[in-house]
Amino acid sequence: MKTSTRTFAIGDTAAQADYLTNTSEPLGEHMTLNVGPSHPATHGVLRLVLELDGEEVITCDPVVGHLHRGIEKIGETIQYNQFVPYTDRFDYLAPLSNNIAYACAVEKLLGWTLPPRGQALRVLALELSRLASHFLGVGVYAMDTGAMTVFLYTYNEREKIHNFYEQLTGARFTSSYTRVGGQTRDIPEGFCKQVLEFCDQASVSIDEVESLLLKNQIFIDRLQGVGIITREQALSWGLTGANLRASGVQRDLRKVTPYLGYENYEFDIPVGEHGDCYDRFTLRAEEMRQSIRIIRQVIATMPDGPINMVNEKGVLPIKEQAMMNMESLIQQFMATTVGVNAPVGQVYFAAENPKGELGFFLDSKGGGIPNRLRMRSPSFCNLSILPELLKGHMVSDVPAILGSFDFVMGECDR
Amino acid sequence: MIDSILSFCDSVLSNQYWFFIITLLIKLVICFAITIAFIPISVLIERRVASFIQDRVGPNRVGIPATIFKRFGMKADLPFVKALDYFGLPHDGRIANICRYFRLDKDIPLLGLLQPAVDGGKLFLKQDFTPPFVRRFYFWVAPMLVLAPPLMTAAVIPFAGDLETPYGNINMVVANLSIGPLWIFAISSLSVYGLVLAGWSSNSKFPLIGGIRSSAQMISYEISMGLSIIPLLMIYSELNLSNIVQYQADNGWLLLPFWGEGLTVERWVLLIPIVISFIIFLTSVFAETNRTPFDMSECETDLVGGYHTEYSSMKFAQFFMGEYAAMIVGSSLVITLFLGGWSIGFGIDGWLLDNCGNWISTILQLIFYVLKLAAFAFFFVWVRWTVPRFRYDQVMKLGWLVFFELAVINIFITAAILYFIK
Numbered sequence: 001m002k003t004s005t006r007t008f009a010i011g012d013t014a015a016q017a018d019y020l021t022n023t024s025e026p027l028g029e030h031m032t033l034n035v036g037p038s039h040p041a042t043h044g045v046l047r048l049v050l051e052l053d054g055e056e057v058i059t060c061d062p063v064v065g066h067l068h069r070g071i072e073k074i075g076e077t078i079q080y081n082q083f084v085p086y087t088d089r090f091d092y093l094a095p096l097s098n099n100i101a102y103a104c105a106v107e108k109l110l111g112w113t114l115p116p117r118g119q120a121l122r123v124l125a126l127e128l129s130r131l132a133s134h135f136l137g138v139g140v141y142a143m144d145t146g147a148m149t150v151f152l153y154t155y156n157e158r159e160k161i162h163n164f165y166e167q168l169t170g171a172r173f174t175s176s177y178t179r180v181g182g183q184t185r186d187i188p189e190g191f192c193k194q195v196l197e198f199c200d201q202a203s204v205s206i207d208e209v210e211s212l213l214l215k216n217q218i219f220i221d222r223l224q225g226v227g228i229i230t231r232e233q234a235l236s237w238g239l240t241g242a243n244l245r246a247s248g249v250q251r252d253l254r255k256v257t258p259y260l261g262y263e264n265y266e267f268d269i270p271v272g273e274h275g276d277c278y279d280r281f282t283l284r285a286e287e288m289r290q291s292i293r294i295i296r297q298v299i300a301t302m303p304d305g306p307i308n309m310v311n312e313k314g315v316l317p318i319k320e321q322a323m324m325n326m327e328s329l330i331q332q333f334m335a336t337t338v339g340v341n342a343p344v345g346q347v348y349f350a351a352e353n354p355k356g357e358l359g360f361f362l363d364s365k366g367g368g369i370p371n372r373l374r375m376r377s378p379s380f381c382n383l384s385i386l387p388e389l390l391k392g393h394m395v396s397d398v399p400a401i402l403g404s405f406d407f408v409m410g411e412c413d414r
Numbered sequence: 415m416i417d418s419i420l421s422f423c424d425s426v427l428s429n430q431y432w433f434f435i436i437t438l439l440i441k442l443v444i445c446f447a448i449t450i451a452f453i454p455i456s457v458l459i460e461r462r463v464a465s466f467i468q469d470r471v472g473p474n475r476v477g478i479p480a481t482i483f484k485r486f487g488m489k490a491d492l493p494f495v496k497a498l499d500y501f502g503l504p505h506d507g508r509i510a511n512i513c514r515y516f517r518l519d520k521d522i523p524l525l526g527l528l529q530p531a532v533d534g535g536k537l538f539l540k541q542d543f544t545p546p547f548v549r550r551f552y553f554w555v556a557p558m559l560v561l562a563p564p565l566m567t568a569a570v571i572p573f574a575g576d577l578e579t580p581y582g583n584i585n586m587v588v589a590n591l592s593i594g595p596l597w598i599f600a601i602s603s604l605s606v607y608g609l610v611l612a613g614w615s616s617n618s619k620f621p622l623i624g625g626i627r628s629s630a631q632m633i634s635y636e637i638s639m640g641l642s643i644i645p646l647l648m649i650y651s652e653l654n655l656s657n658i659v660q661y662q663a664d665n666g667w668l669l670l671p672f673w674g675e676g677l678t679v680e681r682w683v684l685l686i687p688i689v690i691s692f693i694i695f696l697t698s699v700f701a702e703t704n705r706t707p708f709d710m711s712e713c714e715t716d717l718v719g720g721y722h723t724e725y726s727s728m729k730f731a732q733f734f735m736g737e738y739a740a741m742i743v744g745s746s747l748v749i750t751l752f753l754g755g756w757s758i759g760f761g762i763d764g765w766l767l768d769n770c771g772n773w774i775s776t777i778l779q780l781i782f783y784v785l786k787l788a789a790f791a792f793f794f795v796w797v798r799w800t801v802p803r804f805r806y807d808q809v810m811k812l813g814w815l816v817f818f819e820l821a822v823i824n825i826f827i828t829a830a831i832l833y834f835i836k
Contacts (some may be wrong), residue, residue, distance in 0.1 A: 041716055153469070
């Protein structure tokens with residue numbers, strides 16, 4: 001076969017560009033810099049349109065929605081239990097927290113209270129996922145400021161937590177652990193002992209990471225006095241989670257409106273003083289220590305008993321009974337086809353997630369499908385302060401401030 | 415036949431012009447072999463040390479897999495045993511055991527040394543894409559301007575002691591200039607043009623900021639770097655790098671004056687300004703080479719790739735080679751000025767020259783010089799993977815408000831010591 005090569009001439013567009021004629025302002029003009037949506041510092045697909053005067057940010061216009069999947073609308077078309085896998089994809093760094101927050105919201109609508117062992121399991125899973133999320137948050141933050149090594153140290157620890165996820169839920173990442181009225185499975189044998197061993201070793205590595213970064217003057221200079229959020233600002237922009245507490249507001253939903261029996265455990269709420277990046281960083285490290293404290297208490301006081309709701313029709317029966325017993329067989333059939341039958345009403349439930357307050361608003365007109373499902377995602381609210389906060393900072397501060405918020409775009413854009 | 419060749423060589427070498435040209439060519443080969451071979455080696459050091467620091471495995475798997483014996487089957491089919499059978503060797507014989515000792519039954523380990531070579535091959539084979547919106551000529555020239563200056567500065571750095579031959583004395587430096595440090599500063603500051611041109615000609619915003627940052631940073635650190643060397647030149651009273659190293663070989667390294675005639679009160683007091691100079695100079699070398707605490711121009715978290723964002727393939731690799739070459743030349747400068755260059759130190763140089771002959775001492779000095787370079791490459795990598803990065807304005811503040819003043823004051827301190835303590 002005869003082949004021929006054709007060459008294409010690409011014109012030097014630069015030569016014809018009209019910028020060669022100098023029409024610029026004599027005192028310099030502002031530059032518009034488009035950071036993202038795919039940029040190493042934006043942790044996903046956040047897009048920031050910055051207006052720069054030299055290195056200084058004049059205005060910032062965050063553009064969100066690049067990861068919008070219409071999850072709220074999807075939630076209005078499927079049964080309560082079918083929505084659980086979608087919750088894995090909100091804050092994909094702590095899927096278990098989302099599963100539990102959603103399940104608790106639906107249970108609040110139904111007026112159910114889990115048996116004590118089920119609640120303890122959920123608290124254990126919540127704190128494990130908080131540890132996983134904060135380990136990544138701290139490590140990625142170090143990487144944003146140029147310290148690659150810390151990121152890999154913390155990722156090591158996070159990897160161990162993912163192994164626990166696998167033992168607990170059967171999946172390393174998209175856990176889909178909860179169902180309305182319970183969990184998919186109980187903890188395996190020897191799980192608690194492994195978790196306790198991990199707790200000992202994780203608290204050592206938290207100290208290690210802190211001493212590696214917080215004794216470094218370069219790192220402290222990058223963080224201290226950068227991105228200060230005052231108490232009033234934090235409250236008026238609706239920040240939640242570690243970002244709110246770093247500004248000096250002592251608000252943790254685990255203490256304010258205890259759920260899943262959090263009132264039985266002893267833990268402190270660390271609070272920052274200045275509300276700068278340094279406070280947000282140290283506060284996350286301290287929260288990890290508190291999480292380890294809670295995990296130890298949960299394992300020490302782990303009650304026996306059922307993990308799911310008993311004698312409720314929307315919950316799957318025990319498999320052996322379904323094979324032997326006709327009522328249980330019918331219950332199994334109804335639970336998988338119809339699901340829970342929710343009463344008419346509206347309910348809002350908010351849980352203290354690693355990223356902040358994750359709230360679910362459910363409007364039910366009865367039946368197995370919600371009429372309206374609305375999320376209050378902490379990352380979205382936390383990011384809303386960016387235009388106010390980035391003003392007057394340098395370009396190099398942008399990744400430092402973004403990293404200190406520890407946001408996830410999957411949750412922000414839903 | 416052999417006699418005639420030898421006599422021809424003899425007559426050629428006896429001619430001083432031919433002798434000069436031939437020795438110069440050999441020195442050129444050695445000098446650039448060290449500098450250029452060190453670029454892939456420092457890439458390897460970078461990866462190995464980084465993986466060691468970060469508890470990772472790192473590039474240790476690059477070897478020749480035994481599966482290369484395809485005719486003996488895949489790895490699962492025990493190709494080693496089949497290879498032994500093929501040659502009729504017993505499975506537990508001496509040869510088989512020797513092969514097992516060197517892990518030849520699994521694969522042929524090369525300590526990951528092939529990794530940089532494979533990396534380079536990959537970059538060669540990638541598409542060399544020039545975006546349509548760039549200023550073509552400057553876009554192509556910029557990587558060359560980054561790589562060339564460090565290689566040129568390597569010419570004045572002595573890499574071994576003098577070698578006495580029957581035909582004459584060979585000075586182990588490519589260009590034995592009597593203005594060594596001045597040449598180095600004149601040439602190495604040219605590499606800023608490469609970065610600025612790369613940033614500007616890319617006609618894109620992130621490279622532009624990177625290029626501007628790097629030009630500001632390199633020019634400001636050039637100043638404190640030059641000023642920090644002046645005390646040394648006052649102490650040496652000499653601008654020829656070969657003589658500076660020879661002085662250190664005889665009288666003790668500048669930072670370690672423990673032998674020779676170096677143990678005077680003056681030398682001990684002079685250690686104060688020397689240590690200050692050393693710290694300023696070392697930090698400035700980090701800033702000049704754009705490595706991590708100071709990599710403002712390419713810090714990937716805010717500028718994506720900095721000045722080389724729009725580059726691909728070998729043009730991109732050239733920037734990295736330039737960075738590593740600058741790192742090697744910078745560390746060889748630190749070694750030459752502060753740590754005795756090629757000298758083995760502790761008075762061993764003189765002893766070797768007396769007892770073992772000139773050739774052996776010269777070769778040992780060359781080896782020692784390379785070892786010192788490797789140690790410094792390790793140091794650079796160590797710092798890079800441990801320390802976070804500065805902010806741009808903090809870098810400028812450190813350069814202008816701390817190092818510049820400190821270097822100026824240091825000159826006066828040195829002058830006072832040299833004048834009053836004799």
